[in-house]
Each structure stands twice: as structure tokens, then as C-alpha cells.
Amino acid sequence: MADVRWLDDREAQLWQAYRDLTRELQRAFDRQLERDAGLSGADYAILAPVSEAEDGVIRMRDLGRQVGWDRSRLSHQVKRMEKRGLVAREDCADDARGAMVRITPAGRDAIEAAAPEHVATVRRHFFDHLSERDQATLTRLFERLLDGLGHDT
Amino acid sequence: MADVRWLDDREAQLWQAYRDLTRELQRAFDRQLERDAGLSGADYAILAPVSEAEDGVIRMRDLGRQVGWDRSRLSHQVKRMEKRGLVAREDCADDARGAMVRITPAGRDAIEAAAPEHVATVRRHFFDHLSERDQATLTRLFERLLDGLGHDT
DNA sequence: GATGCTTTGATGATGCGTCAACAAGCGGTA
DNA sequence: TACCGCTTGTTGACGCATCATCAAAGCATC
Numbered sequence: 418m419a420d421v422r423w424l425d426d427r428e429a430q431l432w433q434a435y436r437d438l439t440r441e442l443q444r445a446f447d448r449q450l451e452r453d454a455g456l457s458g459a460d461y462a463i464l465a466p467v468s469e470a471e472d473g474v475i476r477m478r479d480l481g482r483q484v485g486w487d488r489s490r491l492s493h494q495v496k497r498m499e500k501r502g503l504v505a506r507e508d509c510a511d512d513a514r515g516a517m518v519r520i521t522p523a524g525r526d527a528i529e530a531a532a533p534e535h536v537a538t539v540r541r542h543f544f545d546h547l548s549e550r551d552q553a554t555l556t557r558l559f560e561r562l563l564d565g566l567g568h569d570t
Numbered sequence: 571m572a573d574v575r576w577l578d579d580r581e582a583q584l585w586q587a588y589r590d591l592t593r594e595l596q597r598a599f600d601r602q603l604e605r606d607a608g609l610s611g612a613d614y615a616i617l618a619p620v621s622e623a624e625d626g627v628i629r630m631r632d633l634g635r636q637v638g639w640d641r642s643r644l645s646h647q648v649k650r651m652e653k654r655g656l657v658a659r660e661d662c663a664d665d666a667r668g669a670m671v672r673i674t675p676a677g678r679d680a681i682e683a684a685a686p687e688h689v690a691t692v693r694r695h696f697f698d699h700l701s702e703r704d705q706a707t708l709t710r711l712f713e714r715l716l717d718g719l720g721h722d723t
Numbered sequence: 724g725a726t727g728c729t730t731t732g733a734t735g736a737t738g739c740g741t742c743a744a745c746a747a748g749c750g751g752t753a
Numbered sequence: 754t755a756c757c758g759c760t761t762g763t764t765g766a767c768g769c770a771t772c773a774t775c776a777a778a779g780c781a782t783c
Contacts, residue, residue, distance in 0.1 A: 421686040428697060431705055434712035435696075439592045440638060441719045447771090459739065478761065485593060490740055492763055497738070514748045514761045533574040543588075544581060546718045551711055552584055558704055559587035565699045566594045600741090612769065631731065643770055645733055650768070667731045667778045 442542060449538045454531030459494050460503065461535065464520065464528040467504060473520040476509060480518060503527060595695060602691045607684030612647050613656065614688065617673065617681040620657060626673040629662060633671060656680060 424432060443458070450456045456464070466483045467475055475483075481491045495518055498504045503524035509515030520528075547555065577585060596611070603609045609617070619636045620628055628636075634644045648671055651657045656677035662668030673681075700708065 421689055422693070423689060424692070424697075427705065427709070431709045431712070432692065432696075434709055434716060437638060438712045438716050438719075441716065445719060451771095457738075476761095481761095485590060487741080488760095488762055489742075489764085493739080493741095496763085509761095512749075512761080516762065536574055536576055539577070539585065540575070542719060543585075543715065544577075546715050547711065552580065554707060555711065556580070556584040556587055558700065558708065559584070559591045562696065562699050563587060563591050563594065566591075566598060566695060604741095610768075629731095634731095640771080641730095641732060642734085642772075646771095647769080649733085662731095665731080665779075669732065 445542055446535070446538060450531055450535060453534045454527050456527055456531050460498060461528070461531060463491075463494055463498060463518075464503065464524055465532075467518055467520045468525060468528050473525070474507070474517050477516045477518060498524075598695055599688070599691060603684055603688060606687045607680050609680055609684050613651060614681070614684060616644075616647060616651060616671075617656065617677055618685075620671055620673045621678060621681050626678070627660070627670050630669045630671060651677075 447458045450458060450461050462484055463480070466480060467473060470480075477488070477491060477495070481488060484491070486494075495504060495506065499506055502521055505519045505521055507517040507519055509517050544552070600611045603611060603614050615637050616633070619633060620626060623633075630641070630644060630648070634641060637644075639647075648657060648659065652659055655674055658672045658674055660670040660672055662670050697705070
């Protein structure tokens with residue numbers, strides 16, 4: 418433990434930039450969604466896949482896998498969204514344990530109001546500053562890092 | 571609005587990788603800190619700069635700027651940490667509006683317990699997968715994106 | 724030194740995220 | 754059939770993050 422290899426100046430600079438960037442991007446997207454459609458980032462993260470699912474219905478389990486959330490977080494979020502009328506919960510025909518989430522007309526209105534400006538914001542803050550080559554590089558590096566996170570220690 | 575330029579497949583792939591990566595890295599760091607020192611990511615974000623400040627004391631305002639948080643978030647966080655004995659709040663001599671945050675011995679113990687394994691985790695999940703050239707590229711791109719976020723729209 | 728604007732910080736309300744605990748149904752097997 | 758382990762989903766508690774609001778002090782100008 419005494420022989421810790423601390424971050425040197427260049428490493429610290431990258432690490433700082435990474436944290437600042439993720440924090441500020443998150444902040445920018447959350448504000449935009451809230452402003453343009455009264456949605457939180459979490460609302461959008463759920464509404465997007467549900468709206469694209471077959472018939473606007475998807476099983477909780479599959480939704481959770483798609484967005485990478487655990488069951489608890491998803492359950493809480495869907496409960497809050499149901500209370501606001503963005504989605505409805507239904508029983509699952511195939512599996513009595515299951516639960517389905519269906520997007521409501523109000524939910525569809527909300528995501529359709531939010532999506533164009535959201536994509537525009539993603540472009541303005543992210544893609545517009547990156548050449549095709551930059552984008553390819555980032556994809557390669559991000560996926561390499563993600564791959565490393567999988568086989569954990 | 572009808573002429574939205576949606577993300578194409580390659581862009582969507584990068585965007586997905588970015589969101590997955592930030593989410594999973596966050597999760598990995600939070601778990602490690604909690605496990606090794608009973609600290610949240612927010613605790614660590616505050617303790618690190620406070621412990622490095624002159625005499626282990628820093629003004630709330632300056633701390634807030636250093637970590638990029640707003641006043642409210644910082645105030646709530648410091649309050650919780652004070653209750654747990656990690657930091658102490660003191661009056662500011664120069665400016666009667668101000669408040670100082672001082673790290674306690676318990677706070678110093680906690681960060682010293684957490685830091686080595688935290689840095690090791692950052693290396694294992696991030697730097698170890700990136701060549702010097704990769705790191706330089708990421709620094710350049712991240713800072714370019716951050717720069718774009720500054721001059722906002 | 725009174726007035727008005729800005730800075731600094733605290734607070735309550737509300738939504739988000741995680742953990743531990745729980746309940747109910749599935750599937751395989753004795 | 755009865756049992757067992759696994760999967761699926763919910764809940765309550767608690768800490769985190771943001772917003773709106775407030776109060777107090779600094780500071781410039783008159």
C-alpha cells in the first residue's frame with residue numbers, strides 16, 4: 418500500500434477533464450430535457466426504449482437490460498412515471514412474475530416533444546466538435562474500456 | 571423541427587458506448603469507495619481537495635469552485651459529512667458571510683484509507699487500458715468538448 | 724451612512740439511486 | 754406432489770442532486 422503509484426500531472430489532467438466533461442454534459446442534457454418537455458434524464462432514458470418497443474410495450478426485465486439499470490432503480494422510476502401518467506403498468510401474459518410497461522399517449526407526446534431538441538443538443542455539445550476520425554477513435558477506446566469493466570476484479 | 575437529423579448507426583454506437591462507460595465507471599468507483607472506506611463518491615470528491623488545502627482548511631466558496639458544484643449541493647453535502655464527523659465547519663475570519671470547512675482526524679483517516687485503492691481502481695479500469703498516445707488523444711478531445719460547453723447556447 | 728445590487732451560504736421540498744429485505748412465480752427433480 | 758433454487762419485481766430507508774427561497778454581509782454609489 419505504501420508503494421502507490423499516484424497519478425502524474427498528465428494523468429491527473431486527463432482524469433480531471435473526464436470528470437468535468439461527464440458532469441457538465443449530464444447537466445446540460447438534464448436541463449434541456451427539463452426545460453423543453455418537463456422530463457428528467459431518467460424519464461427520457463426510459464421513455465425512449467419503451468416508445469420504440471413493439472406496440473409501445475416492453476417487459477420490465479428486458480427494459481432493465483436495455484438501459485443497464487438494476488431492478489430496484491427501474492421499479493422506482495417506472496412507479497414515479499406511472500403516477501405522472503407517462504407510462505402504465507400491466508400484467509405479463511407469459512410469466513406471472515413479470516410486469517409490462519406501456520407508454521401512454523401523454524408519454525408519447527412528451528418524448529416526441531423532447532426528442533428533436535435532445536438530439537440537437539447531443540449534436541451541439543458532442544458530435545459537432547468531433548470529426549469522423551475522432552468519433553471512430555472514441556468508439557474504439559470507449560468500447561475497449563467497457564470491455565475491461567466486464568471481466569472485473 | 572421536422573427536419574431533425576437523427577443519429578445514424580455509428581453515432582448511436584458511440585453515444586451508447588459513452589453512456590454505458592460513464593455509468594459503469596461511476597458505479598465501479600462508488601462501490602470501491604464504499605467498500606474500502608465507507609465513503610460515497612461525493613464524500614471523496616470533497617475530502618480530497620479539503621485534505622490537500624493549506625492546513626486542511628478551505629472556504630466553501632473556493633471548494634465549490636474547485637469541485638464544480640453549486641452552493642446548495644455543497645452545503646448539503648458538507649452538512650451530512652459534518653454530522654458524520656468527517657469535516658468541521660468554522661466561521662470565516664475575512665468575510666462574515668463565508669464558511670470554512672476543516673478536515674477532521676477521522677476525515678483524514680478515511681481518505682487515507684480510501685485513496686490508495688481508489689487510485690489503483692482508476693488505473694485498473696481506465697489508465698491501464700490506454701497507451702500514452704490514447705491518453706493524449708482523449709485529453710485533447712475531452713478538453714475540446716469541455717471548451718465547447720463553456721460558450722453555451 | 725442610507726440605498727440597492729451582488730455574493731455567499733443555508734434550508735425545505737422533491738425526485739433520483741442504491742442497498743437490504745421481501746414475496747411470488749418459474750423450473751427441475753426427488 | 755412437494756421441495757429447492759433461481760428469477761423477477763416491489764418496497765422502505767437513506768443518502769445524493771436540484772430547485773426555489775431566504776437571510777446576512779459585502780460593496781459601490783449617492
